[in-house]
Amino acid sequence: MKKNIAIIGGGDSQEYVISVKSAEQIMDIINKDRYNPYPVTLRGLEWKVKLTDGSTVPVDLRDFSIQDNKRKVKFDYAFIIIHGTPGEDGKLQAYLDIQKIPYNTCGVLSSAITFNKYTCKNYLKNFGILTAESIILRKKEDFSESLIKETVGLPCFIKPNNGGSSFGTSKVNKSEDLENAVKDAFRIDNEVVVESFVKGTELSCGLLKTRKEEFIFPITEIISGNEFFDYEAKYTKGKAEELTPATVPEEIHRKCKHIASEIYDHLNCRGIVRIDFILKGNQLYFLELNSVPGMTKESIIPCQIRAMGFSVGQIVEKVIEDNIY
Numbered sequence: 001m002k003k004n005i006a007i008i009g010g011g012d013s014q015e016y017v018i019s020v021k022s023a024e025q026i027m028d029i030i031n032k033d034r035y036n037p038y039p040v041t042l043r044g045l046e047w048k049v050k051l052t053d054g055s056t057v058p059v060d061l062r063d064f065s066i067q068d069n070k071r072k073v074k075f076d077y078a079f080i081i082i083h084g085t086p087g088e089d090g091k092l093q094a095y096l097d098i099q100k101i102p103y104n105t106c107g108v109l110s111s112a113i114t115f116n117k118y119t120c121k122n123y124l125k126n127f128g129i130l131t132a133e134s135i136i137l138r139k140k141e142d143f144s145e146s147l148i149k150e151t152v153g154l155p156c157f158i159k160p161n162n163g164g165s166s167f168g169t170s171k172v173n174k175s176e177d178l179e180n181a182v183k184d185a186f187r188i189d190n191e192v193v194v195e196s197f198v199k200g201t202e203l204s205c206g207l208l209k210t211r212k213e214e215f216i217f218p219i220t221e222i223i224s225g226n227e228f229f230d231y232e233a234k235y236t237k238g239k240a241e242e243l244t245p246a247t248v249p250e251e252i253h254r255k256c257k258h259i260a261s262e263i264y265d266h267l268n269c270r271g272i273v274r275i276d277f278i279l280k281g282n283q284l285y286f287l288e289l290n291s292v293p294g295m296t297k298e299s300i301i302p303c304q305i306r307a308m309g310f311s312v313g314q315i316v317e318k319v320i321e322d323n324i325y
């Protein structure tokens with residue numbers, strides 16, 4: 001019997017639209033001879049599925065099912081493709097654990113840690129992973145400009161601690177711009193990370209480990225046309241160059257893949273993740289880990305998968321087969 005798979009997109013962050021695009025792409029490429037995929041779009045407590053006849057039905061959250069033409073369909077597996085909350089921070093994973101539904105991403109704790117940039121960086125520091133100096137600001141507390149300048153210095157990066165797609169992120173070069181940058185980031189999140197600027201080459205490494213196999217994808221080098229890889233550079237055609245494989249020496253490819261693989265294990269990851277680094281000299285600074293990376297046609301992970309000689313559908317199938325029973 002074909003298994004029913006809920007492909008869950010949308011979510012409650014600014015990345016809603018990108019997630020819906022990623023989800024459409026997964027719907028397109030998933031092997032329909034093997035699975036019955038259903039597109040689930042989620043916003044708050046409104047979870048709905050568009051059926052093939054064009055009608056929309058709600059998901060019954062009590063048992064994670066829908067009514068498809070008067071027939072009850074219970075989902076056997078969830079393919080989460082929500083960037084940001086609640087798909088990348090462990091909340092959806094917790095719901096699915098309670099329902100005993102297997103899914104494609106990291107578990108609750110790994111998702112929660114990796115989504116919290118500051119916590120993730122500090123956790124990885126214990127294992128000797130290099131990462132930029134940083135401090136955390138909390139909305140209710142006053143922040144000290146002099147502490148920022150003494151601890152992380154200028155230029156620095158200011159970003160929402162729980163965010164993505166560079167929303168609310170700024171590079172600050174002068175003290176007088178600090179306050180506005182902090183305000184911008186607080187619009188997105190109650191916690192803000194202030195991080196030393198690491199000048200170097202931006203690299204991104206995707207990977208997947210299943211019970212049987214291990215895939216460390218070719219590394220992508222990001223050359224932004226803007227001052228950094230901001231929202232515009234990420235999503236406007238021609239605003240950034242993404243080179244796969246990266247044009248760095250062979251030794252750096254090896255080192256980056258090795259560190260990415262270690263990070264995956266330290267964090268007990270599952271499914272496809274993408275890890276962002278800055279290469280300065282021959283040192284790799286960990287920036288962040290994306291546990292639900294973009295999967296649109298143009299996204300970095302699909303490019304890496306194709307560069308490795310696989311189709312995205314083949315890799316997605318390996319993810320699903322790893323824990324669907």
Ligand SMILES: Nc1ncnc2c1ncn2[C@@H]1O[C@H](COP(=O)(O)OP(=O)(O)O)[C@@H](O)[C@H]1O
Nearest residue numbers: 132157163164165166195196197198228229288
């Ligand atoms: N400490 C830093 N030094 C240099 N560039 C940075 C730093 N932090 C962030 N950036 C730039 O900002 C972009 C977004 O930051 P990142 O931590 O990856 O968050 P997001 O989740 O928004 O992608 C990065 O791709 C990089 O271009």
Ligand SMILES: [Mg+2]
Nearest residue numbers: 165276287288
């Ligand atoms: Mg990033």
